[in-house]
Amino acid sequence: MLSIGTLSKKTGTKVQTIRYYEEIGLLPRPGRTAGGQRRYHPHDLDRLAFVRHGRQLGFSLDAIRELLALSDQPQQPCAAADSIARRQLRQVEQRIARLSALKQELERMITECAGENVAECRVLEVLRDHSECLTDHDNIGA
């Protein structure tokens, strides 16, 4: 039986985060001691590690919820898990593409900065200049 602090240390998850996952139903409600403290099975540690690993891979908690539901039914075909992962991969690729464009623009701003005073500063000029504006006006999510 593991305390919440032990789970926290073993997974690198803050105690409050573990309680938060419980609250939103990602982790089952654990048993309690006579005094009301949570006590976990090793099984719960695995589940939490799964969640954290998914987060580190950039999955949303909703996606992780789906993946957990899949992994609870081992007879299902794995196409669903595959498609979740592919969706995630596409999102990651999009973010990389967008960030690479930003990187280029930032580098250009910096290298072209004359270093004199703000009036000629390339950094501010780029931000001011509407014509160089990136044209996609939807998500920023950088």
Add this chain to the structure above:
Amino acid sequence: MLSIGTLSKKTGTKVQTIRYYEEIGLLPRPGRTAGGQRRYHPHDLDRLAFVRHGRQLGFSLDAIRELLALSDQPQQPCAAADSIARRQLRQVEQRIARLSALKQELERMITECAGENVAECRVLEVLRDHSECLTDHDNIGA
């Protein structure tokens, strides 16, 4: 004199977002019609475009606030703007590095997925397997 809707269309910013920027002091409080509707100067349009462009480059609103303050004082040396941009560049590079690692791991998950049923699904296996866990336990921010 421009209505908030015109600003919204010209910059691709939602009306509520413009009001939000006003509320947090990024945009000055505009004049009002007799009926209480906001009316903007072209000057305000430029400022909003500056903000939005900064956001698209991944600057936080706080960073943009600093940049705006700099651009309001054109006699200052531009070292400050430069250092904000460099900081931003470093952050962007870090995000790209992290996302590239995620991309690799996701690709590996997907290509190795046998496609049979969940029990052998590589996607879920990777998430379950603690030993393959990325070792940095701090920020996720993907």
Add this chain to the structure above:
DNA sequence: GCAATATCTTCAGTGACTGAAGAGAAAGGC
């Protein structure tokens, strides 16, 4: 038995918006 540490609940806050409700203002057409 006591002190130190861990855990409890509850609430509020973060960043950067977004959405909705319900009411009033402006604009265009006739």
Add this chain to the structure above:
DNA sequence: GCCTTTCTCTTCAGTCACTGAAGATATTGC
């Protein structure tokens, strides 16, 4: 001038994924 449609107003709550703090109680180690 009136009517309808569209715009805008304020206010409040919600999003995501946590994070922090206050004040009280439990457990652990010595």
